[in-house]
Amino acid sequence: MENEYILEIRNLKKYFPTPYGTVKAVDNISLKVKKGTTMGLVGESGSGKSTTGHVVVGLFPPTDGKILFKGQDISMPLERRPKNLKRDIQMVFQDPASSLNPKKIIRDIVGLPLKVHGMVSSREEMEEKVSKLLEMVELPPEDFLYRKPTDLGGGEKQAVSIARAIATNPSFVIFDEPTSALDVSIQAKIINAILNIQKEFRLSSLFITHDLSLMRNISSYVAIMYLGKICEMAPTETFFQKPLHPYTQMLLSSVPVLTKEEEELKPKGIKSVGEIGSPINPPSGCRFHPRCPFATEICKKKEPKLVEVEPEHYVACHLYSSE
Ligand SMILES: Nc1ncnc2c1ncn2[C@@H]1O[C@H](COP(=O)(O)OP(=O)(O)OP(=O)(O)O)[C@@H](O)[C@H]1O
Ligand SMILES: [Mg+2]
Structure with a gap:
């Protein structure tokens, strides 16, 4: 084949x-x-x-x-x-x-x-x-x-x-x-x-x-990509309609848009904060945790795996893992 x-x-x-x-x-x-x-x-x-x-x-x-x-x-x-x-x-x-x-x-x-x-x-x-x-x-x-x-x-x-x-x-x-x-x-x-x-x-x-x-x-x-890792992957339209990773939402909330409809689709309540860490000494656990408004204890300790949450849509974030 x-x-x-x-x-x-x-x-x-x-x-x-x-x-x-x-x-x-x-x-x-x-x-x-x-x-x-x-x-x-x-x-x-x-x-x-x-x-x-x-x-x-x-x-x-x-x-x-x-x-x-x-x-x-x-x-x-x-x-x-x-x-x-x-x-x-x-x-x-x-x-x-x-x-x-x-x-x-x-x-x-x-x-x-x-x-x-x-x-x-x-x-x-x-x-x-x-x-x-x-x-x-x-x-x-x-x-x-x-x-x-x-x-x-x-x-x-x-x-x-x-x-x-x-x-x-x-x-x-x-x-x-x-x-x-x-x-x-x-x-x-x-x-x-x-x-x-x-x-x-x-x-x-x-x-x-x-x-x-x-x-x-x-x-x-x-x-x-974030600090050497993939944090989310999806077909382009799914990605824009349903961004899951807090980092992706942060990136999308800072994109300029033309119409009110598009503005309404933008993720709310997540502002771009902080700077990307060092690839020599990356943060423990989830590399995005120091900048993430939703971070909890597990995010500092354990690295999230990239999992398929729906067909072809992958995300590496403890918010979406079933463990
Ligand atoms: N030949 C090299 N030797 C040492 N470090 C390197 C080398 N090439 C890249 N790096 C480091 O690897 C990391 C990733 O670099 P890379 O150029 O792949 O990033 P990038 O995502 O393409 O960034 P940009 O958007 O600025 O182009 C950076 O910290 C960079 O300094
Ligand atoms: Mg480059």
């Missing part, structure tokens, strides 16, 4: 040893992405979103746990991953400026993965393919093929990163905050390009953002 999930992350940990102690950036998370869907990964700064993406794409091997792609184990270091799978998973990095070689022209930047994976046999063929890719992200090739990243604006650089990520015709792309560094006027253009590409290529993706309204437009499922 064909696997329903393109990506499965099982009990993934990524720890970084530092002079100040071990940073538990990702600390035992599990999630699955269904073929053809987008999973939004949301959380405050430092919650481990980028690290999750970096481990999936193979930038660092996991400290522990497994990553399955199309049913195959890809938890090994990048150089030992099957080559066809390397081509099949791509990432658009959080900082477009530093991920593009400033000395190269756009044709060579976007064309490099095509060369590496033997997908073009001549310079003409490469130029032709790169031109098509640039058109997809609305960068007219005649204006952009021979320019360098240093001549481009933030949105244009991000468009180049997207073109490079889709060059090898991947089936899975990780978008790491692809618009957060951009002006609002340019954000919409980039998001449209991503939506068109997702449709055209039937892409599956992991979309990292801390913008909940954007996530609502782009993803079919959402996972909320």
Whole structure:
């Protein structure tokens, strides 16, 4: 039987040893992405979103746990991953400026993965393919093929990163905050390009953002991360209609809305307080307990498990556990 999930992350940990102690950036998370869907990964700064993406794409091997792609184990270091799978998973990095070689022209930047994976046999063929890719992200090739990243604006650089990520015709792309560094006027253009590409290529993706309204437009499922853990996961609409975790409610109560109806749907009585703790010395029990208005004794002592409270809706919170 064909696997329903393109990506499965099982009990993934990524720890970084530092002079100040071990940073538990990702600390035992599990999630699955269904073929053809987008999973939004949301959380405050430092919650481990980028690290999750970096481990999936193979930038660092996991400290522990497994990553399955199309049913195959890809938890090994990048150089030992099957080559066809390397081509099949791509990432658009959080900082477009530093991920593009400033000395190269756009044709060579976007064309490099095509060369590496033997997908073009001549310079003409490469130029032709790169031109098509640039058109997809609305960068007219005649204006952009021979320019360098240093001549481009933030949105244009991000468009180049997207073109490079889709060059090898991947089936899975990780978008790491692809618009957060951009002006609002340019954000919409980039998001449209991503939506068109997702449709055209039937892409599956992991979309990292801390913008909940954007996530609502782009993803079919959402996972909320807090200090290296997943605290809630659900289909996007369920998530907005019935957020369960106090942290999720806190995030949602600070989203600006347009209509009175939407305002009424927003969780009440939970304000954003405090700051995210340290991933070196995370709080005991539930990592959110120091900021949680509903915390009780058990929350300080025992870590809540992520449990399925209704079909496809998971939450890790003692308020909803039956123990
Ligand atoms: N290479 C590294 N070495 C040491 N610590 C790291 C490394 N990479 C990430 N971290 C730490 O791991 C934690 C999670 O970082 P990560 O970049 O994954 O967070 P994030 O959710 O993407 O945050 P942001 O929204 O700011 O991008 C942070 O405390 C960060 O400082
Ligand atoms: Mg990040």
